Amino acid sequence: MFKKFVSRMITGATVVTTACAAMATAPISVAAQEEGDTVRIGSLFELSGAVAAYGQTQSNAIKMAVEEINEAGGISGKQVEIVEFDTKSDDTEAAVLATRLASQENVSVIIGPATTSQMQAAIPIVNEFEVPLVSPSVTNTDIVFDDDGNVHPFAYRTSWPNSFQGAGIGKFAYENLNAEKTVVIYDNSSDYGVGLYDNFQENYEGEIVSVETVQPSDSDFSAIVTNLMAQEFDSIVILAFYQTAGPLVKQIREMGFEQPIVGSNGFGNDIIYELALPENMNDVYYASLYPILEDDEFVQKYQEKFNSDPDMFAALAYDTVYIVKQAIEQAGSTDPIAVNEALENLGSFEGITGSFIYDENHNPTKNVVSMIEIQGAEETGVHEVVFD
Numbered sequence: 484m485f486k487k488f489v490s491r492m493i494t495g496a497t498v499v500t501t502a503c504a505a506m507a508t509a510p511i512s513v514a515a516q517e518e519g520d521t522v523r524i525g526s527l528f529e530l531s532g533a534v535a536a537y538g539q540t541q542s543n544a545i546k547m548a549v550e551e552i553n554e555a556g557g558i559s560g561k562q563v564e565i566v567e568f569d570t571k572s573d574d575t576e577a578a579v580l581a582t583r584l585a586s587q588e589n590v591s592v593i594i595g596p597a598t599t600s601q602m603q604a605a606i607p608i609v610n611e612f613e614v615p616l617v618s619p620s621v622t623n624t625d626i627v628f629d630d631d632g633n634v635h636p637f638a639y640r641t642s643w644p645n646s647f648q649g650a651g652i653g654k655f656a657y658e659n660l661n662a663e664k665t666v667v668i669y670d671n672s673s674d675y676g677v678g679l680y681d682n683f684q685e686n687y688e689g690e691i692v693s694v695e696t697v698q699p700s701d702s703d704f705s706a707i708v709t710n711l712m713a714q715e716f717d718s719i720v721i722l723a724f725y726q727t728a729g730p731l732v733k734q735i736r737e738m739g740f741e742q743p744i745v746g747s748n749g750f751g752n753d754i755i756y757e758l759a760l761p762e763n764m765n766d767v768y769y770a771s772l773y774p775i776l777e778d779d780e781f782v783q784k785y786q787e788k789f790n791s792d793p794d795m796f797a798a799l800a801y802d803t804v805y806i807v808k809q810a811i812e813q814a815g816s817t818d819p820i821a822v823n824e825a826l827e828n829l830g831s832f833e834g835i836t837g838s839f840i841y842d843e844n845h846n847p848t849k850n851v852v853s854m855i856e857i858q859g860a861e862e863t864g865v866h867e868v869v870f871d
Contacts, residue, residue: 520561520562521561521562521563521564522557522558522559522561522562522563522564522591522811522817523563523564523566523588523589523590523591523817524545524549524563524564524565524566524590524591524592524593524594524804524807525565525566525567525568525584525585525588525590525592525593525594525595525614526542526545526565526566526567526568526593526594526595527567527568527570527577527580527581527584527593527594527595527596527601527605527616528541528542528567528568528569528570528595528596528597529569529570529571529572529596529597529598529601530542530567530569530570530571531569531571531572532570532571532572532573533572533699533726534572534597534598534724534726535572536725536752536754536794537597537598537620537752537794537796538569538570538572538595538596538597540752540793540794540796540797540800541595541597541619541620541796541797541799541800542567542800543785543788543789543793543797544785544793544797544798544800544801544804545565545594545800545801545803545804546565547784547785547788547801548800548801548804548805549563549565549804552804552805552808558808558811558812559811559812559815561817566584566588566590568580568583568584570595570596570601572598572601574600574601574603574604575604577596577601577602577604577605578604578605578607578608581593581604581605581608581609581616582608582612584614585608585609585611585612585614586612590614590819591614591807591811591817591818591819591822592614592615592616592617592807592810592811592819592822593605593609593614593615593616593617594616594617594618594619594800594803594804594807595616595618595619596618596621597618597619597620597621597796598620598621598675599621599622599623599626599673599674599675600673600674602616602618602621602623602626602638603626603674606626606635606637606638609637609638610635610636610637610638612819613636613637613819613820613823614637614819614823615637615638615639615810615819615822615823615826616637616638616639617639617640617641617803617806617807617826618638618639618640618641618642619640619641619642619796619799619800619802619803620640620641620642620772620796620799620800621640621642622640622642622643622644622645622648622675622678622679622748623644623645623674623675623678624644624645624646624678624682625674625678626638626640626644627639627640627844627845627846628844634843634844634845635845636823637823638845639826639841639845640845640846640847641799641800641802641803641806641836641847642748642772642796642799642847643772643846643847643849643852644846645675645678645679645682646678646682647849647852647870648679648682648747648748648770648852649678649679649680649681649682649683649685649686649722650682650683650685650686650852650870651770651852651854651868651870652679652683652720652722652745652747652770652852652854653682653683653684653685653686653687653688654686654852654868655745655768655852655854655866655868656687656689656718656720656743656745657687657688657689659854659866659868660717660718660743660745660768661717662689662716662717662718662743662745663689663690663717664689664690664691664692664715664716664717664718665687665689665690665691665692665716665717665718665719665720665745666691666692666693666694666695666711666714666716666718666719666720667680667683667684667691667693667694667695667720667722668694668695668696668697668707668719668720668721668722668723668731669694669695669696669697669720669721669722669723670696670697670698670699670722670723670724670727671696671697671698672698672699673699673724675722675724675749676722676723679722679747680694680722683720683722689717692714692715692716693710693711693714693716695707695710697723697727697731698727699723699724699726699727701727702730704730704731704734704735705734707731708734708735708738708740711735711738711740712738716742717742717743718742718743718744718745719735719740719742719743719744719745720744720745720746721744721745721746721747721750722746722747722749723746723747723749724749725749725750725751725752725754725755725758726754726758728746728749728750728755728758728759729754729755729756729757729758729759730758730759732744732755732758732759732763732764732767733758733759733760733763735763736759736762736763736765737763741766742766743766743767743768744766744767744768745767745768745769745854746767746768746769746770747769747770748769748770748771748772748795749769750767750769750770751769751770751771751772751794751795751796751855752794753792753794756860761860762860764857764859764860765857765858765859765860766857766858767856767857768854768855768856768857768866769854769855769857770852770853770854770855771795771853771854771855771865772795772796772798772799772836772853773795773798773799773835773836773837773853774795774853774855774862774865781793781798781801781835785797798835798836799836801834801835802832802834802835802836805832805834806826806829806832806834807822809825809829809832810822810825810826810829811825813825813828813829813830826841826845827841827845829841832847837849837851850869850870850871851867851868851869851870852867852868852870853865853866853867853868854866854867854868
């Protein structure tokens with residue numbers, strides 16, 4: 484369901500798309516350029532399975548960006564090929580396909596995956612084969628560090644980390660909604676949910692009166708809703724992906740709770756409206772990495788091409804392609820090690836999601852968390868939480 488305010492995205496690719504199976508399979512189609520005449524970029528996303536909604540929009544955005552680049556002459560005069568694999572939302576598959584991309588497909592860089600566990604599966608592979616990996620959407624704070632606290636040399640992201648998102652959600656609930664007491668419901672089966680909860684509770688200045696946990700396989704939240712009846716609170720914070728958050732919002736609203744619901748960026752896919760039902764999407768707020776107006780050129784291009792609406796992660800994926808382009812041009816080479824060095828020293832990047840540089844931890848330097856307001860199943864406003 485497309486709203487007044489949405490997240491954005493852009494145009495796609497002269498593509499070399501490859502399919503994947505439990506073991507990597509042969510390409511679906513291969514562009515006609517001779518070896519050496521193209522820049523090969525790996526695309527590793529969850530195109531099917533539990534979190535496919537995140538991967539599909541990012542894959543689309545990558546194709547759109549590459550198409551634009553190729554129409555403008557390519558990267559350093561070379562056309563760009565996308566070598567795409569579907570992880571099927573499976574961590575083992577992600578590791579297998581990352582190995583294929585890094586060791587066999589002659590790619591300069593890999594873009595993806597969309598989620599924390601998939602990226603965690605791919606990082607050891609790209610470190611071993613020395614091919615940079617850039618995830619547009621993974622927010623887990625510690626994803627860029629190894630067990631000893633050292634930065635993974637070949638892992639990057641385009642989104643802000645959970646430490647920033649969690650702090651923004653806490654600040655918004657307390658300061659903007661005047662929520663002095665809140666309940667928190669989070670997904671304790673994922674690093675995403677656990678990390679967000681830890682960061683939220685460290686930064687929320689009010690009182691957390693109750694904490695409940697959920698898992699993606701849950702569908703009946705009656706026990707949680709019953710527990711809420713015994714509490715006094717000013718807001719409900721939900722830190723989970725859309726497939727869990729949607730049914731949870733539905734059951735909370737259907738039991739008569741009218742307090743504001745504050746969600747993480749996991750709310751940022753239109754499927755949540757189908758799961759929660761539009762009549763329950765009222766006085767809901769969620770963190771967004773890139774909110775924009777409906778009439779934005781980027782959104783219109785995406786709608787024209789795919790006959791569907793983009794989400795915030797699509798915009799980040801689009802920008803990620805242009806980050807890669809800038810790095811390859813700066814490196815003057817398609818060699819993965821040279822591209823990695825250029826990423827580390829990228830300097831300022833100007834994209835549709837804003838301007839930033841990579842810090843020493845391979846995180847983008849961003850200082851704003853945007854909170855999207857939903858009233859009557861319409862995205863009616865954007866509230867910016869700004870940090871110094």
